[in-house]
Amino acid sequence: MKIHRMHDEPRRREEDRLRLLPAFDAAGGLRPGAAKVVSDATGVPEATAYGVASFYHLLARPDVDVRVCTGLSCRMAGADAALSALQRGGAAVEGCACLGQCDRAPAALQTDPGGGGHFTPLQARRSEAAAAGAGQGAEVWTLAPYGAPHLTPDDAELAINLAGADDLSWAALAQARVEGADAVLQKVDDAKLRGRGGAGFPAGFKWRAVARNADRDPVVICNADEGEPGTFKDREVMAQRPHLMLEGMAIAAHAVGASELVIYLRAEFKAPREALLAAIASARAAGHLDGLSVELALGHGAYICGEETALLEALEGRRGMPRHKPPFPTDSGYLGRPTLMNNVETFACIPAIVRRGGAWFAGLGAGDASGTKLYPISGDVARPGVYELPLGASFETLLAAAGGVTGGALLAFSPGGASSGLLPASMADIALDFGPLQEAGSMLGSAGVVVLNDTRDPLAATLTRARFFREESCGQCAPCRVGTQVLVRLLERMQAAVAAGEALSDSDRAALERVSWQMEEGSICGLGQAAPIPVKHLLRWFT
Amino acid sequence: MPDDVPPGPFPGSAAAPARAAGDGLATLSVVIDGTQVHAAPGETLLQAARRAGVTIPTLCHDERLAPTGACRMCLVESSDSRRMVPACRHPVAEGLEVVTDSARVHRHRQSLLSLYAADAPEGVKPGTELDRHMRTYGLEPGLPQVNAPREGRPDDDNKYVLFQPESCILCARCTRYCDEVEAVAAITLAERGSATTIATADNVSLLDSTCELCGGCIDTCPTGALVERKVAHRQDTFPSLKPVRTTCNYCGVGCQFDLQVDPAANQVVRVTSPAPGTTTNDGNLCVKGRFAYGFIGHPERLTEPLIRDASGELVPTDWDTALQRAADLLTGVRDKFGKDTLGFISSSRCTNEENYLVQKLARAAFGTNNCHQCAAT
Numbered sequence: 001m002k003i004h005r006m007h008d009e010p011r012r013r014e015e016d017r018l019r020l021l022p023a024f025d026a027a028g029g030l031r032p033g034a035a036k037v038v039s040d041a042t043g044v045p046e047a048t049a050y051g052v053a054s055f056y057h058l059l060a061r062p063d064v065d066v067r068v069c070t071g072l073s074c075r076m077a078g079a080d081a082a083l084s085a086l087q088r089g090g091a092a093v094e095g096c097a098c099l100g101q102c103d104r105a106p107a108a109l110q111t112d113p114g115g116g117g118h119f120t121p122l123q124a125r126r127s128e129a130a131a132a133g134a135g136q137g138a139e140v141w142t143l144a145p146y147g148a149p150h151l152t153p154d155d156a157e158l159a160i161n162l163a164g165a166d167d168l169s170w171a172a173l174a175q176a177r178v179e180g181a182d183a184v185l186q187k188v189d190d191a192k193l194r195g196r197g198g199a200g201f202p203a204g205f206k207w208r209a210v211a212r213n214a215d216r217d218p219v220v221i222c223n224a225d226e227g228e229p230g231t232f233k234d235r236e237v238m239a240q241r242p243h244l245m246l247e248g249m250a251i252a253a254h255a256v257g258a259s260e261l262v263i264y265l266r267a268e269f270k271a272p273r274e275a276l277l278a279a280i281a282s283a284r285a286a287g288h289l290d291g292l293s294v295e296l297a298l299g300h301g302a303y304i305c306g307e308e309t310a311l312l313e314a315l316e317g318r319r320g321m322p323r324h325k326p327p328f329p330t331d332s333g334y335l336g337r338p339t340l341m342n343n344v345e346t347f348a349c350i351p352a353i354v355r356r357g358g359a360w361f362a363g364l365g366a367g368d369a370s371g372t373k374l375y376p377i378s379g380d381v382a383r384p385g386v387y388e389l390p391l392g393a394s395f396e397t398l399l400a401a402a403g404g405v406t407g408g409a410l411l412a413f414s415p416g417g418a419s420s421g422l423l424p425a426s427m428a429d430i431a432l433d434f435g436p437l438q439e440a441g442s443m444l445g446s447a448g449v450v451v452l453n454d455t456r457d458p459l460a461a462t463l464t465r466a467r468f469f470r471e472e473s474c475g476q477c478a479p480c481r482v483g484t485q486v487l488v489r490l491l492e493r494m495q496a497a498v499a500a501g502e503a504l505s506d507s508d509r510a511a512l513e514r515v516s517w518q519m520e521e522g523s524i525c526g527l528g529q530a531a532p533i534p535v536k537h538l539l540r541w542f543t
Numbered sequence: 544m545p546d547d548v549p550p551g552p553f554p555g556s557a558a559a560p561a562r563a564a565g566d567g568l569a570t571l572s573v574v575i576d577g578t579q580v581h582a583a584p585g586e587t588l589l590q591a592a593r594r595a596g597v598t599i600p601t602l603c604h605d606e607r608l609a610p611t612g613a614c615r616m617c618l619v620e621s622s623d624s625r626r627m628v629p630a631c632r633h634p635v636a637e638g639l640e641v642v643t644d645s646a647r648v649h650r651h652r653q654s655l656l657s658l659y660a661a662d663a664p665e666g667v668k669p670g671t672e673l674d675r676h677m678r679t680y681g682l683e684p685g686l687p688q689v690n691a692p693r694e695g696r697p698d699d700d701n702k703y704v705l706f707q708p709e710s711c712i713l714c715a716r717c718t719r720y721c722d723e724v725e726a727v728a729a730i731t732l733a734e735r736g737s738a739t740t741i742a743t744a745d746n747v748s749l750l751d752s753t754c755e756l757c758g759g760c761i762d763t764c765p766t767g768a769l770v771e772r773k774v775a776h777r778q779d780t781f782p783s784l785k786p787v788r789t790t791c792n793y794c795g796v797g798c799q800f801d802l803q804v805d806p807a808a809n810q811v812v813r814v815t816s817p818a819p820g821t822t823t824n825d826g827n828l829c830v831k832g833r834f835a836y837g838f839i840g841h842p843e844r845l846t847e848p849l850i851r852d853a854s855g856e857l858v859p860t861d862w863d864t865a866l867q868r869a870a871d872l873l874t875g876v877r878d879k880f881g882k883d884t885l886g887f888i889s890s891s892r893c894t895n896e897e898n899y900l901v902q903k904l905a906r907a908a909f910g911t912n913n914c915h916q917c918a919a920t
């Protein structure tokens with residue numbers, strides 16, 4: 001007897017997964033009955049459709065009118081007070097994870113009147129006059145448009161140069177077409193370009209891996225889901241220099257033999273979306289995109305979808321739960337096809353590399369590092385913004401570019417996103433580069449730098465980030481799903497102990513170490529593996 | 544509870560020696576805990592290890608389902624990876640060296656199970672796969688209990704399947720079973736992060752969903768988070784029940800199941816299916832086999848033959864009297880009106896052998912071909 005099992009067979013069910021998430025947008029989000037409508041339209045079973053939509057916060061809570069960022073920089077700028085004041089105002093207001101507007105803290109996101117997956121970013125402002133009138137304790141906060149971003153001034157010697165003008169002629173693509181794919185691959189190798197999305201993986205290596213699969217219809221995907229707390233550099237690349245990124249993608253497609261471009265953009269980014277749509281239209285009209293299809297897919301509110309395989313799951317209409325690797329996306333990614341995925345900033349480096357050569361780019365870095373790097377910086381600094389410096393510039397150099405610390409002396413800084421933890425002021429001369437930060441037990445990650453002055457509490461900051469991981473874990477694996485909850489509980493106990501003038505108990509400290517070990521060893525993806533790092537830093541440098 | 548059952552006799556089951564060395568399929572070899580094991584390309588480390596008699600604990604694994612590697616219980620060391628790998632989905636490769644009993648693997652098992660314990664605010668249900676792993680591998684000193692905002696369906700009052708979110712470990716065996724085996728997809732993983740739970744679309748009752756009440760989700764659940772609602776209150780006594788293997792008599796498929804009997808009360812408490820791969824029904828049952836056992840101990844159940852007395856009332860009698868009465872009346876009809884005025888219909892609840900006897904009775908004893916069985920249509 002041979003037991004015949006379903007999973008030995010290809011699926012016979014007709015499903016249109018790719019339309020699933022857009023169909024929920026059209027249905028106004030996950031309202032009662034929406035799963036049925038979407039199921040009828042796509043053939044995806046109703047419960048499955050429900051399970052997918054419930055994963056994504058922007059879909060799962062369609063009646064939220066305003067979201068207030070509860071990220072570190074925003075809380076330091078009064079987000080807690082803004083949130084409760086706005087909630088007192090009666091509207092449907094709730095907190096949310098980092099909105100990628102740490103330079104406009106406290107940041108907020110308003111649902112557009114028509115819904116449909118459209119949102120407008122705003123800044124919360126304390127209204128002094130109204131507060132005086134309303135009496136003590138009852139702060140009044142309003143939402144207002146934000147001002148222009150602080151950027152490094154126009155300088156043609158920078159690889160990206162946010163303040164510069166886009167080259168509408170796409171000369172670099174034309175040059176790449178003349179020189180051929182091999183020459184482009186060589187230049188990317190020579191440039192020693194490391195991915196700017198977080199892992200610092202050598203771009204040339206990845207491109208060659210996809211180019212080897214050129215006969216299997218590869219696809220080029222831009223990871224524009226920028227959700228790492230403290231990070232808002234991709235936002236400015238897309239808003240200021242959308243052609244640069246698109247041109248970089250087109251060059252990549254040429255180099256690896258792809259004809260399809262996909263951009264996965266977080267839906268919270270309005271100006272970048274508009275700039276990209278305009279740039280796609282103008283590049284299409286100019287003929288730059290001949291032979292290439294371009295799709296702009298939108299995120300739906302899930303930090304984990306910045307992880308490359310979770311992003312692929314989201315694009316394929318599933319819950320954004322990271323896949324196991326191998327297989328790597330370069331072999332089997334989007335719909336099983338070879339996939340080249342790079343970060344926005346990585347692609348934006350490409351045109352200059354093609355035009356001016358790999359050696360030129362490599363020479364831009366500080367010390368051994370290559371290229372310039374966009375460093376978003378926020379928190380207690382005079383001019384929060386995005387600064388383009390040589391990769392490997394010291395934290396002190398970046399801080400000076402942003403006008404120095406405000407509100408007190410430097411206490412600590414977080415060098416590269418939520419899982420990079422906090423480093424003490426004594427390490428301010430550290431190079432903001434992959435290697436040195438890793439040696440210090442931290443990471444460059446997305447290079448989203450947050451500065452804390454000496455009135456801030458590192459324990460509270462660490463707790464904020466531990467809560468972030470708890471909310472943003474995909475929930476797939478227990479080391480991360482439960483581990484992040486245990487971390488939060490232990491940090492809360494630590495906070496209570498400190499408030500009572502006591503130290504963290506030895507048993508709690510041992511418990512922190514044990515749960516961290518399990519998270520690092522047992523978690524499927526980088527979120528769970530790196531989530532305990534900030535707690536380690538706290539214990540090492542701030543207790 | 545697949546782990547407990549000895550290797551099944553059928554090829555195709557992971558526990559069976561179908562792909563052992565020498566059958567022509569095993570073309571490569573791996574070393575597991577120092578012992579060389581032959582394996583076929585495409586097999587997983589878990590399959591190779593089980594065949595070699597090496598136990599690797601699992602939670603999200605069910606051999607009927609595509610592996611996900613999500614529960615992390617089966618992580619082992621493998622020479623092709625710096626990180627530990629999930630044996631349930633990691634493919635074998637020539638020359639691979641696999642270690643399942645190192646200090647690192649043992650520490651991992653304890654610390655992972657400690658997290659599952661921290662996430663079980665009501666404790667772990669006795670006798671379940673999760674409970675057995677905790678007893679086998681032990682726990683580390685306590686972690687603080689967490690209270691995940693995992694919602695159930697409090698308004699779902701279906702009488703058959705109860706979901707107890709506080710005991711769930713989100714292994715997704717139930718949802719994958721419902722989708723991949725039943726092809727019903729009535730339930731799904733929903734929400735995310737600490738709020739991740741098991742839901743129906745819009746959290747409606749299972750009765751208002753596509754659920755067919757097969758109860759297969761209960762059987763595959765490794766934690767007892769899913770349980771037969773009627774007996775949920777006595778779930779802690781399940782390990783003391785005595786299984787009695789029998790054949791379902793509701794239809795001709797012939798599913799095997801285990802009546803779980805309370806020996807003291809001589810009462811059937813629940814019905815479970817044998818481990819996947821060991822019987823024709825491959826661990827599956829339908830709503831009738833799983834839930835329609837109430838008649839067994841029902842007070843109105845007929846336990847002796849009845850015949851009508853002179854006044855037309857049904858009265859108990861013995862089998863000889865009852866059969867004699869039936870024979871007299873049937874032959875009387877045949878003699879008076881002819882053999883083809885008789886027809887014999889047997890129940891789909893009869894076994895094949897009983898159905899055979901009914902048609903034989905019709906044809907050989909009464910000489911008519913008028914016989915039918917309701918499962919024939």
Ligand SMILES: Cc1cc2nc3c(=O)[nH]c(=O)nc-3n(C[C@H](O)[C@H](O)[C@H](O)COP(=O)(O)O)c2cc1C
Binds near residue numbers: 197199227307341347
């Ligand atoms: C939890 C997590 C979140 C991530 N978020 C982002 C992100 O928002 N944007 C991004 O480009 N990469 C993100 N990454 C990194 C991607 O997985 C991937 O490495 C990157 O997009 C590759 O592009 P690159 O080589 O150009 O850096 C994230 C990784 C993890 C583990």
Ligand code: SF4
Binds near residue numbers: 481
């Ligand atoms: S580590 Fe966290 S985010 Fe990553 S797969 Fe596991 S639960 Fe999901």
Ligand code: SF4
Binds near residue numbers: 753755756759760
């Ligand atoms: S009883 Fe069967 S059909 Fe119903 S939810 Fe469970 S597995 Fe699905």
Ligand code: SF4
Binds near residue numbers: 769
């Ligand atoms: S209910 Fe049971 S089978 Fe389903 S996910 Fe929870 S523990 Fe796993």
Ligand code: FES
Binds near residue numbers: 604631
């Ligand atoms: S049994 Fe392998 S990860 Fe769950």
